[in-house]
Amino acid sequence: xxxxxxxxxxxxxxxxxxxxxxxxxxxxxxxxxxxxxxxxxxxxxxxxxxxxxxxxxxxxxxxxxxxxxxxxxxxxxxxxxxxxxxxxxxxxxxxxxxxxxxxxxxxxxxxxxxxxxxxxxxxxxxxxxxxxxxxxxxxxxxxxxxxxxxxxxxxxxxxxxxxxxxxxxxxxxxxxxxxxxxxxxxxxxxxxxxxxxxxxxxxxxxxxxxxxxxxxxxxxxxxxxxxxxxxxxxxxxxxxxxxxxxxxxxxxxxxxxxxxxxxxxxxxxxxxxxxxxxxxxxxxxxxxxxxxxxxxxxxxxxxxxxxxxxxxxxxxxxxxxxxxxxxxxxxxxxxxxxxxxxxxxxxxxxxxxxxxxxxxxxxxxxxxxxxxxxxxxxxxxxxxxxxxxxxxxxxxxxxxxxxxxxxxxxxxxxxxxxxxxxxxxxxxxxxxxxxxxxxxxxxxxxxxxxxxxxxxxxxxxxxxxxxxxxxxxxxxxxxxxxxxxxxxxxxxxxxxxxxxxxxxxxxxxxxxxxxxxxxxxxxxxxxxxxxxxxxxxxxxxxxxxxxxxxxxxxxxxxxxxxxxxxxxxxxxxxxxxxxxxxxxxxxxxxxxxxxxxxxxxxxxxxxxxxxxxxxxxxxxxxxxxxxxxxxxxxxxxxxxxxxxxxxxxxxxxxxxxxxxxxxxxxxxxxxxxxxxxxxxxxxxxxxxxxxxxxxxxxxxxxxxxxxxxxxxxxxxxxxxxxxxxxxxxxxxxx
Amino acid sequence: xxxxxxxxxxxxxxxxxxxxxxxxxxxxxxxxxxxxxxxxxxxxxxxxxxxxxxxxxxxxxxxxxxxxxxxxxxxxxxxxxxxxxxxxxxxxxxxxxxxxxxxxxxxxxxxxxxxxxxxxxxxxxxxxxxxxxxxxxxxxxxxxxxxxxxxxxxxxxxxxxxxxxxxxxxxxxxxxxxxxxxxxxxxxxxxxxxxxxxxxxxxxxxx
Numbered sequence: 001x002x003x004x005x006x007x008x009x010x011x012x013x014x015x016x017x018x019x020x021x022x023x024x025x026x027x028x029x030x031x032x033x034x035x036x037x038x039x040x041x042x043x044x045x046x047x048x049x050x051x052x053x054x055x056x057x058x059x060x061x062x063x064x065x066x067x068x069x070x071x072x073x074x075x076x077x078x079x080x081x082x083x084x085x086x087x088x089x090x091x092x093x094x095x096x097x098x099x100x101x102x103x104x105x106x107x108x109x110x111x112x113x114x115x116x117x118x119x120x121x122x123x124x125x126x127x128x129x130x131x132x133x134x135x136x137x138x139x140x141x142x143x144x145x146x147x148x149x150x151x152x153x154x155x156x157x158x159x160x161x162x163x164x165x166x167x168x169x170x171x172x173x174x175x176x177x178x179x180x181x182x183x184x185x186x187x188x189x190x191x192x193x194x195x196x197x198x199x200x201x202x203x204x205x206x207x208x209x210x211x212x213x214x215x216x217x218x219x220x221x222x223x224x225x226x227x228x229x230x231x232x233x234x235x236x237x238x239x240x241x242x243x244x245x246x247x248x249x250x251x252x253x254x255x256x257x258x259x260x261x262x263x264x265x266x267x268x269x270x271x272x273x274x275x276x277x278x279x280x281x282x283x284x285x286x287x288x289x290x291x292x293x294x295x296x297x298x299x300x301x302x303x304x305x306x307x308x309x310x311x312x313x314x315x316x317x318x319x320x321x322x323x324x325x326x327x328x329x330x331x332x333x334x335x336x337x338x339x340x341x342x343x344x345x346x347x348x349x350x351x352x353x354x355x356x357x358x359x360x361x362x363x364x365x366x367x368x369x370x371x372x373x374x375x376x377x378x379x380x381x382x383x384x385x386x387x388x389x390x391x392x393x394x395x396x397x398x399x400x401x402x403x404x405x406x407x408x409x410x411x412x413x414x415x416x417x418x419x420x421x422x423x424x425x426x427x428x429x430x431x432x433x434x435x436x437x438x439x440x441x442x443x444x445x446x447x448x449x450x451x452x453x454x455x456x457x458x459x460x461x462x463x464x465x466x467x468x469x470x471x472x473x474x475x476x477x478x479x480x481x482x483x484x485x486x487x488x489x490x491x492x493x494x495x496x497x498x499x500x501x502x503x504x505x506x507x508x509x510x511x512x513x514x515x516x517x518x519x520x521x522x523x524x525x526x527x528x529x530x531x532x533x534x535x536x537x538x539x540x541x542x543x544x545x546x547x548x549x550x551x552x553x554x555x556x557x558x559x560x561x562x563x564x565x566x567x568x569x570x571x572x573x574x575x576x577x578x579x580x581x582x583x584x585x586x587x588x589x590x591x592x593x594x595x596x597x598x599x600x601x602x603x604x605x606x607x608x609x610x611x612x613x614x615x616x617x618x619x620x621x622x623x624x625x626x627x628x629x630x631x632x633x634x635x636x637x638x639x640x641x642x643x644x645x646x647x648x649x650x651x652x653x654x655x656x657x658x659x660x661x662x663x664x665x666x667x668x669x670x671x672x673x674x675x676x677x678x679x680x681x682x683x684x685x686x687x688x689x690x691x692x693x694x695x696x697x698x699x700x701x702x703x704x705x706x707x708x709x710x711x712x713x714x715x716x717x718x719x720x721x722x723x724x725x726x727x728x729x730x731x732x733x734x
Numbered sequence: 735x736x737x738x739x740x741x742x743x744x745x746x747x748x749x750x751x752x753x754x755x756x757x758x759x760x761x762x763x764x765x766x767x768x769x770x771x772x773x774x775x776x777x778x779x780x781x782x783x784x785x786x787x788x789x790x791x792x793x794x795x796x797x798x799x800x801x802x803x804x805x806x807x808x809x810x811x812x813x814x815x816x817x818x819x820x821x822x823x824x825x826x827x828x829x830x831x832x833x834x835x836x837x838x839x840x841x842x843x844x845x846x847x848x849x850x851x852x853x854x855x856x857x858x859x860x861x862x863x864x865x866x867x868x869x870x871x872x873x874x875x876x877x878x879x880x881x882x883x884x885x886x887x888x889x890x891x892x893x894x895x896x897x898x899x900x901x902x903x904x905x906x907x908x909x910x911x912x913x914x915x916x917x918x919x920x921x922x923x924x925x926x927x928x929x930x931x932x933x934x935x936x937x938x939x940x941x
Contacts, residue, residue: 038841041840041841042841045841045862063839064776064837064839064864067839068837148841259784265767265894267894268894269895270895270903273896454890478891478893479892479893480906507892629895629897629904630895
């Protein structure tokens with residue numbers, strides 16, 4: 001119920017006079033509409049429900065064009081440009097206010113000249129727990145200005161200040177209300193005018209009777225209720241709501257990143273981008289009435305379900321969703337994994353939480369990593385080894401570690417399938433000791449973040465690769481496939497397995513990137529998965545699937561050839577129609593593309609190719625895929641080897657060896673700096689530096705070993721020249 | 735309890751100070767989540783920065799200048815302007831050599847997750863920007879974003895892209911980081927290639 005408030009005719013004249021005075025005093029144009037872009041932004045962002053679709057688009061346009069005009073007014077180089085922008089701003093401000101004037105919820109309000117309180121206004125019915133109060137204060141004042149404020153009930157307040165109300169102008173006031181408690185709420189608006197008065201307006205708000213949503217997500221394999229990732233969006237406000245039984249991982253994610261909750265922003269592109277909650281089972285919840293959109297995902301082998309519906313007050317909407325498989329890689333012998341999940345596992349509750357998330361994303365083997373640095377550890381685990389694996393059907397969680405983990409020195413390491421954590425800060429920079437100890441346990445070790453090269457991981461890899469201890473590297477993470485560093489080591493003739501991991505909670509969600517390992521069609525076990533990882537029978541993907549063979553060999557295998565012998569290379573890529581459809585399939589040899597297949601109108605969801613390749617003196621061959629909206633996949637190579645020769649990229653070796661020497665020089669430089677600090681008795685030197693100085697000799701001996709190894713590669717380079725039919729002078733000149 | 739506050743350029747200075755001094759030995763990344771949506775006429779960018787732990791506590795305290803427990807409208811107004819000005823200088827986009835003017839689309843937003851335990855706080859700052867979408871005759875435009883926000887704190891970036899109105903967008907550079915380089919800020923560089931509907935490289939774009 002809206003009741004206009006009126007003031008005396010004497011006061012009507014006064015604001016006009018004051019307006020003239022204010023113009024004379026400040027030089028402000030009467031065409032100026034201060035705050036117009038603030039109002040437009042708030043309306044466009046939060047209150048689309050106030051307008052029709054067409055008017056919403058107009059509000060969005062007005063918002064953008066107001067801001068563009070304001071920028072030009074402030075920054076335009078030419079007077080004419082600024083004048084035109086000012087005119088445009090006036091035009092857009094007027095257009096905005098015409099749209100606002102057409103809003104049914106706009107309430108005229110005339111303020112008294114003295115401070116005080118007005119009679120209660122309302123009740124105002126909001127669309128749900130979010131909404132707007134929209135007032136036209138002093139509607140006869142002319143020379144409009146705009147004020148936008150917010151009241152979030154989560155702050156614990158029930159009063160909102162509305163500053164800067166000009167009694168001599170028409171003030172369009174928008175109050176954005178968030179997290180409004182259900183049913184009836186009372187608040188106070190405090191209008192503070194430019195003349196120093198305060199007028200309080202009590203307002204009653206009501207929210208409508210809620211509707212009810214019941215939905216289940218079923219497994220496409222069994223038809224039983226299954227966990228899923230769900231995005232539930234209320235179109236009235238554009239906000240994502242948590243399903244009633246959504247899981248919260250706050251207590252397990254150790255507050256170690258910005259997203260230490262169950263509300264996950266998946267690193268996915270296009271239609272799948274957005275925030276999702278992990279839902280363990282059937283949902284039954286109340287929600288505000290209106291139009292809703294829901295997206296249900298169950299990992300990369302299932303098509304997402306996208307639905308919309310209307311919820312009416314007091315009514316129930318029931319839905320059942322069954323995300324359909326577009327592929328079942330298990331039937332082909334491939335099982336998905338995530339090599340990099342951080343999650344505290346100290347109780348059965350923790351385990352249930354994580355297992356639900358793993359199943360919701362349909363990842364079969366999750367490596368749960370206790371994380372450490374020089375000072376401490378996070379994401380504690382109950383224990384390591386087979387007794388601490390957690391299995392439900394074909395889903396397995398296996399504790400591991402991300403440690404040693406140096407940010408400014410050698411990079412982050414990952415060790416999987418441990419029987420005990422391996423950590424000794426007095427040997428923290430001696431990565432080989434960790435890797436050897438893990439190996440003795442039967443575990444596997446590798447390097448994280450190789451796709452982006454962060455944390456100077458090239459240095460750690462340079463030290464460790466000569467010892468043959470790198471079992472895998474992360475090639476795909478944060479939706480980013482990065483191969484530069486990977487190819488450098490492959491091209492030096494090192495066999496390195498491609499892996500991938502989400503790195504949650506820094507990553508968005510488990511399995512947003514995954515590594516598939518070929519375990520065959522036998523019963524799936526964790527040991528078989530790790531064996532496959534060790535053999536390199538893997539590919540990484542955040543969408544499309546690849547099948548790659550060289551003769552009969554799979555990724556990670558070695559094929560021995562004689563001189564002149566050719567090999568048959570077959571590759572096939574396929575994806576989910578409309579989501580991860582391949583657009584380009586490439587065969588890569590020594591990092592260079594030797595065959596490309598591009599999608600056309602006939603391709604459908606699959607690309608394939610078959611070629612014959614002359615491996616020359618030996619090479620590595622891999623397949624990689626680019627799919628719609630940038631999803632990628634990449635295999636571990638097949639290594640084609642001729643006896644007596646390395647499969648390296650021969651011509652590139654001198655340059656690659658220089659890079660490795662540079663990496664070793666950088667480590668040496670770090671040691672020198674640390675020793676200088678120690679010699680100066682620098683008490684502020686942190687433990688990273690203190691330990692680096694203490695471990696200087698151990699690290700230097702390892703640098704020397706690595707240099708010696710790379711020197712043998714240089715000799716081997718020369719030794720192979722004759723066999724490759726290259727003159728010795730050509731080799732010497734490199 | 736989640737508290738919503740309005741955000742400040744003070745964050746930048748506080749983050750720089752806190753990041754450089756408070757915990758030099760601990761991993762104190764600031765998470766940068768950047769979303770780029772390309773439509774027929776405009777490119778929208780949302781940048782979400784999350785600070786956590788003790789840095790977050792310091793930041794939240796810095797916003798509430800009078801220590802009242804809430805951020806007043808005036809505190810927010812002052813901080814907002816200064817913050818947007820700094821964001822304009824530290825977050826840029828270009829195509830080739832041409833710089834694109836990024837304008838604020840909505841007010842920046844701050845959300846702080848308070849905790850009774852020091853070290854478990856988080857402050858999230860969201861910035862909404864937009865620009866007119868540049869068009870290339872080839873139908874393909876490469877947009878290069880350089881994120882130099884919070885220059886003194888190590889950063890980890892996640893990058894999401896969405897194409898609308900028949901456009902296809904491919905991202906590069908997600909998962910990049912910026913380490914704490916003494917005395918020098920290195921922007922995170924992220925690249926998005928926008929393929930127009932007519933481009934031969936536009937396959938299966940979002941509707």
